Amino acid sequence: MPRIDSSSLQTLAARALERAGASPDAALSTARALVAADAQGLASHGVARVPQYARHLQLGRVEGHARPRIVRSRGSAVLVDAGRGFAYPALELAVHTSLERVAEQGVVFAGVTNSHHFGAAALHLAPVARQGHVGFLFGNSPAAIPAWGGRRALFGTNPVAAVFPRRDAPPLVIDLSLSEVARGKLMLAAQEGREIPLGWALDAQGQPTTDPHAGLTGMMCAAGGVKGTMLALLVELLCVGLTGAAFGFEADSFFTDEGNAPRLGQAILVLDPDALAGRAAYFERIETLIAAMLLDETVRLPGARRGAREAHATQHGIEIPDTLFAQLNNLAGQPAPV
Numbered sequence: 001m002p003r004i005d006s007s008s009l010q011t012l013a014a015r016a017l018e019r020a021g022a023s024p025d026a027a028l029s030t031a032r033a034l035v036a037a038d039a040q041g042l043a044s045h046g047v048a049r050v051p052q053y054a055r056h057l058q059l060g061r062v063e064g065h066a067r068p069r070i071v072r073s074r075g076s077a078v079l080v081d082a083g084r085g086f087a088y089p090a091l092e093l094a095v096h097t098s099l100e101r102v103a104e105q106g107v108v109f110a111g112v113t114n115s116h117h118f119g120a121a122a123l124h125l126a127p128v129a130r131q132g133h134v135g136f137l138f139g140n141s142p143a144a145i146p147a148w149g150g151r152r153a154l155f156g157t158n159p160v161a162a163v164f165p166r167r168d169a170p171p172l173v174i175d176l177s178l179s180e181v182a183r184g185k186l187m188l189a190a191q192e193g194r195e196i197p198l199g200w201a202l203d204a205q206g207q208p209t210t211d212p213h214a215g216l217t218g219m220m221c222a223a224g225g226v227k228g229t230m231l232a233l234l235v236e237l238l239c240v241g242l243t244g245a246a247f248g249f250e251a252d253s254f255f256t257d258e259g260n261a262p263r264l265g266q267a268i269l270v271l272d273p274d275a276l277a278g279r280a281a282y283f284e285r286i287e288t289l290i291a292a293m294l295l296d297e298t299v300r301l302p303g304a305r306r307g308a309r310e311a312h313a314t315q316h317g318i319e320i321p322d323t324l325f326a327q328l329n330n331l332a333g334q335p336a337p338v
Helices: 008-018 024-039 046-057 087-105 121-130 183-194 213-216 226-243 279-293 302-317 321-329
Strands: 069-073 077-081 106-115 134-139 153-155 160-164 172-176 265-271
Touching: 008 024, 008 046, 008 069, 008 321, 024 046, 024 121, 024 302, 046 087, 046 183, 046 321, 069 087, 077 302, 087 106, 087 121, 121 134, 121 160, 121 172, 134 226, 153 226, 160 265, 183 213, 302 321
Parallel strands: 077 106
Antiparallel strands: 069 077, 106 265, 134 160, 134 265, 160 172
């Protein structure tokens, strides 16, 4: 299994996406986010997505030369249209605009519409935490979870992420999908020929399955049963009702080559602690809670493992499966190094 430094892997992924039809800017923005996910150990949202994205470019499911733009703006609310292009440039614009406005407004809500798959959710919020603000990100996705009591996929796995900065330490990073596991884990298992545990997915007939291919064409189990299902509904309403994007059941699966442009929605909320109790009070309260959590030696703070993996990847590079490395080189139009 080859080990590649982040910069080289980013160049390879960007070249593959550009050759498939993405503009240089869109390819670079997307590749940067995918490599960042791999560096944090999130392989299901890393460069393993490049072959899928390349096929979507070639088949017109994503517009490679779309340029995101602000289409509505009033006070602390802004709407970004991704133009049916990749989500990454659109979310960069939404986050940048939110950070420009939050000092004056105190809180900013930025919606993104007509978007695509947006990868590892919390990574988009890294600039928010670096500037000392609290951030939330929500996004809907193609239908994978049935409504409670239903028999067909209706809601997406609908990731939710949050960042809470700390005074002199890495931020708390919370990132989860509302299915029992992220659907990307089924994609990886299918690519590697592995079974999945029972309780992750259902087949097209609604029966539990250990076959990742059956799970990808079937349904995902909601985390927490009815509670997870209600949260998935909440995200659909937030990311679609306020942005005009497509519901999960209106978007074709990411895991098939052909289909429609998904036109999904994302929502970002950025809050300046100084607008509420104040930054000093915020940090005191956060650190008090963390100290209480860490009284139990077995507690691991959310985001800590990602940071450790990122530091290791920076020093030692990122491991890529041989088959994926060959695919990336083929898509980039170059022979794989021997």
